[in-house]
Amino acid sequence: MAHILDVEETLAKLSLNGKIKLLAGNGWWHTHAVPEADVPPMRMSDGPNGVRGLRFFNGVPASCFPSSTGLGSSFDVDLALQVGKALGDEARAKSCHILLAPTVNTQRSPLGGRGFESFSEDPVVNGNIAAAYINGVQSKGVAATIKHYVANDQEFQRFSISSDMSERALREIYLKPFQIALRDSDPWALMTAANETRLQEWGYKGMTMSDWIGVYSTSESISAGLDLEMPGPTVMRGKAVERALAGEKLFLSDVDNRVRKILELIQRAQASGVPFNGPEEGVDTPELRQLLRTAASDAIVLLKNEKKILPLSSQSGLKRIAVIGPNAKQAFTSGGGSARLLSTYTVSPLEGITAAAKELGAEISYTIGATSHKYLPEASPFIKSSHGGKPALLEFWNESPNSTFLNTTPSFSEQLTPCAWSTPTANTNIFLADGVDTSKVKEVCWIRYSTIFVPDEDGDWEFGLNIAGNGNLFLDGKLVIDLSTSPEQGENFFAMGTVDLKAVVKGLKAGEEHNLEIRLSNEEFVARGCPLPCHGGLRLGAFCKTESEEALKKAVQVAKDSDVAIVVVGLNHEWESEGYDRPDLELPGLMNRLVSEVLRVNPKTVVVNQSGTPVSMPWVNEAPTLVQAFYGGNELGNGLADVLFGKVNPSGKLALTFPKRLADTPSYPSYGPHGQEYGKILYNEGIFVGYRSYEIRDLAPLFAFGYGLSYTTFEYSGVETSAVSEDGHFSVSFTVKNTGSVTGREAAQVYISDPQCSLPRPVKELKGFTKVTLKAGEAKKVQVNLNRDALSFYDERQMSWVAEAGKFDVFVAASSDDVRLSAQVELTKSFTWKGL
Template sequence: MSNPHDLESRLESRIDKAIGALDLEAKVRLLTGATNLDLHPEPAIDLARVVTSDGPTGVRGARFTGGRVACQLPNTTLLAQHWDTAVAAEVGALLAEEAAAQRVHVVLGPTVNLHRTPLSGRLYEEFSEDPLLTGALATAYINALQEHGIAATLKHLVANEAETDRKTVNSLVDERTLREVYLLPFEMAVADANPWAVMAAYNQVNGTPATEHTGLITRLLKGEWGYEGLVMSDWHAATSTAGTADAGLDLIMPGPAGPWGEKLVAAVRGGEVPESAIDEKVRRLLRLADRVGAFGTERQWPSEGPTPDSPQRRAALRRLAAGGMTVLVNRASALPLPAEAKVAVIGRHATETVTQGAGSAEVRPPHVVSVADGLSQALGADRVSVVDGVEVRADPLTAAEGSLRDPETGEFGMRVTTRDGDGEVIESRHVGWSALFTRESPWVRSAATIELTAEVVLEETARMQVGVRGRGEWTFSAPGHYERVRLERVDDAGEVLRVPHRTVTLNVEPGARITAVATAEPDERLIGLAARVAPPPPAVAIGAATRAAREADVAVVVVGLTPEQETEEVDKITLALPGEQDALVAAVAAAAKRTVVVVNAATPVLMPWLDRVDAVLWAGLPGQEAGAAVAAALTGEVEPAGRLVTTFPAADGDGPVWSPVPVQGETSYGEGIAVGYRGWRAGPTEPRFWFGHGLGYTEWAYGEAELTVVDDTIRSVTVEVTNTGGRAGREVVQVYWQPEGEPVRLVGWTGVDLEAGRTTSVDVTVDARVLRRWRDGSWQRLPLTGEVLVARGLGDIRITLPAAH
């Protein structure tokens, strides 16, 4: 067997030789992306193209719209609600297989920024509000991904906890808070998993852009922590030449343009940047390329594997989604649903189930199982009635896959025709999606006009919203309708994620043709067609829902957020459900024998109707198998044993941190280390649901507990746990420490599966990294004072032990 040290020596020798074979221009060329997602190959040194892809919800591939079909996983907070590193590892391995199937070398994840405020738009792809839980789950994910030769990218370094003005905001964070809270997940992952890439954030940290932060990149990450992987910029985050190069940034994305290139060559020759720094960057790039099989002998990709819609994938995704769902309320054992019950399934989220957030993490799934379809399949169509709900969106979004077809070929998608200034056809193509990103479609750039045409796929005449999406001058026609409209850029977000739109509501027959013509625009843009069944007016929808609820044994109302609220680049302004969903739930609860609410959202929402319903299932954004997973959880086929990973406020404005909006360009992390549940525990108000809360489908009793303390340090907690209910279930034993004069903090947890009536002893190992504090420029052990709490969430503390003996 080869000695690892010898292998490393041989690699470094090969890298030395490769660097020596390149001139300055060739070396610098490698340090900026070749395209939006690819890196430059260099045949002279046997360096192949390295391909990256966004990855938190699935391996998206190279295209933002209409790309390759891929597995759409449950969102990150839903996966994190398992509180299980084995689940995180399973996800990492699954993503590695998906990446290999697409010949992707580098997955741009995981995201380990924290849930600092519930208004942040991107919480759906972050693990939790706790640094220890986040770091442990990320570590397992990275190890599993990289064991299969696919690089993980730890992001976004650091203090990137909101989307508002994220590219310019200055995050003001004291050193203790940075070290103990926001850097801890990065520290854990680097120490325990060695991610092969790290991504620097957009924002400034204490006045210095993260991409130019010598203290964070060179002194801390590469120096103190000994990190020897590659540090890349977030997309378009790097703007300076010498500043980024001298700070230790190794790769600028995307390419081919950027602040390096010829400017960096000039900076080296002008003495601003030493050439040795360029060599070090190339060294780290070649280390990454070697690890993923792109330097030297190219890796052999698998010829086949599970497809995104294979039974293997579907079963795994269904189980991962259902098992992470959380039972928030379950009065009189309303759940699981009683056998043979007649069920009314109500709400727009039941038929248009939201499965992912918006942004760079979006993937194109092979299908989406709606909650209505999932329950109908699980219970039998004769037991289920489906009733539409109130409107939940302001933006109808791009027409769903399968809702439009090309009038020439009959394939799902649309016909795109480009014309010159004289109206002559340049090209006509089928596009298998209902949107087009001009950056990814260079064949449309020379056109004077771009025509989008499609036929609506319907079984019968329906009232529909149809229209156009995207900036520009449009003419739009549908049967009985014609208009011209100018759509301007939306001010509060990027060109891709928040797109202007115009729709009209019409009676549309099956096969009706809609046509939209956009005039040329100088900049890149996303354009597309909108088409969806129009929700009825609120009074009509609520009336139909209450009638259905009266006739059923159980009303299942599905409510939630949409990608308008859970999106990259935009933060929320309220936790209230959009539209008249609260009124819908209240009306159904007043009419139904039993009411179960399924919340289709990744992040907290307000629940003014909570005391009037019988059960609430927090379903997250469940991915492509959404409806099947919700059905499995509601029927008890899979126990929804999830525990919350963020604290749920009872009202807007509650909690230690609320607004994500910078003040005069600055966001002060003034709460210090008292983020999330830590601040709630010391604050004046109670949350709606505590961090760690989750009921599952059985009951648990806690017996004797014992601390193991060595050298005045808590090493572990042992507790006796009994499943006192009538069903097998999973418990998550959580251990917190409340030192005197310090915020409470999670110090360890262990999950256990136990049959009804059984008792077991559970050992919870305590991570020493949360037993210390940063003071006067170094780590110090916190004095062993205060209490240790053994809990089922901070709202259900079962045992309190003195920390000191």
């Protein structure tokens, strides 16, 4: 058996320099090794919907699972467990000891750029799905990292903003999912948020790390219990710790306490058998592909099916199916930012629907109808070359390779000096935070990206470019885009890149080859003070221009000529991403008009919306059929087709409320740039987040929390409750019957109301749920076990949880606005407690 360190012996053996070294990361994804004390370096990787591995750039492909809002909307803790296990297996294959997931921040606003990364607006769904996910990951000997602790729910000024709320709201809404997950899964690592909210403690025994560049103090962060500063090299520790020790701002015992937690996790990593500094490999098995497909279909929510258009079947007599929309042809597997990865493979909605239609003998007609991109679609499908089998080549120099390199009119005949290093790539979206040989390439560098551009359509082509640095785009030696002279800052590359500039090149012919070259330097980018180690980056987009009215007109005609139209609209990783929040709830471009016009000409239209969080749907009353798909991972297309064509009976229910308009959302007056006051965001809605707010205001949402339809129907009956024990435990049991003609799964929800509380409380609150599978005509009695959390509130006067004696209403519901059964329980004696 491999050597497993003894924590106390190793701590005693470490020099002070060795201890201080361990308090910060080594680069983006590792802790430091201390060879003289036999301490190996741990490896970590981003989730939450996959294991990207060590590289943003030219990384090893990974499986992409549905976004967290999709997994949360499955209301399926067993599925979350299986997904966690699969992620644990892939982490092991990539020699990864720590998965930086799951994200369990309560979704305060649908505008949050990273909203898709969290499971729910409700702490019970959030915490229970997270606990199952964590248990799955850690069953494979890989540490899960619960994050971001706490109130990290907007991207606007996230490195500096102070999240200010009442202690009650903090405890009941924002800390509660962490509390549930810590109690039920014991995550081995925890990541703090990059804001000013203080760290809470429940006697947590695991290792605590910062979010990337989320440490702003030395002695204070160490004293507060933050073990590891990430990423490296250190900014707030290192020599600063020596100075704090000398001034007795810190003591050696403080340092030892932090190092001890890091060594304990290393000990666990050694026991798991995951190699240190091991290879990165992918995982691709039939079982994994089936799990990806199951997860994709289970993450789908059927919102409307008024004319029973779905499921599409051979009995429907379908001969022609129109597939329309910008989210149909491209597989948008996840949101953007650190959650995005290079998928091992993808299945687009168009591909999945086409394969399913073929089984019915139906013909597919596709047209885009309208565009959804924030930036032009990535140009990767249109580039080719022979650079080591990859379509493009990146070359790096440590000084300008000739006198005109960054000019808008360079001398292409002038010889370039030999480059310091080069690498082939298949990407046109390149973030050089890693993947560069730093032994050959200095921090400040000059870069050339060269390839062959081959359009697939005749016409005028639009190019879009944004870069982390300064540079220019040339096609056949002619300047197309100038970003070399003081370009404005934009949102891409974690808000460190330039604006995206577009230009049109007219009259390109399909199949003709064109030399494409991007020349850039990161010199000014580095000089501005990049908070993360990075050699720059570029994002190249290309799209054959289509007149908007012509595209709409064509889509309407295709829909009119078809038996059924499937319109796939929504957002993508450019609209929902780490680094920035959404400005509004609208679908971009002409998508709303596209949906309305298709509905006008074809009454058998299925609208599929794909987004991580809610969008406005001005056409919803005209749409007889509506499906919410979220971001479905690798198997998005097959999972969607399985639901549309009836291979899978949809069973998802919304884990977040869909509002009718932005002004209805609870956080509307105090969110983002318009809600901040002097660097603070005031959480004015208090505990009334999500459905709690809509119910207390008697305000109808577009679609309620917990809502979702099936191809069958369910009947609830026979609710019973047990007596409440002195410490608050009781159970709720009831019978669910499938009254339809096909097998289905129902997510039944239990809500509690406290009408006698001494403080204001929500109308009702979700306190438990269960998912039951039933054959046609089958009935099952199910039981939901609850504890003191179901009866309690947080009392700021006592700084403790309080369960007050009295009668509580119990509601068994199909959704927050569809109560099927009710009962009462009684707590005979009040009690209080603190901690978990």
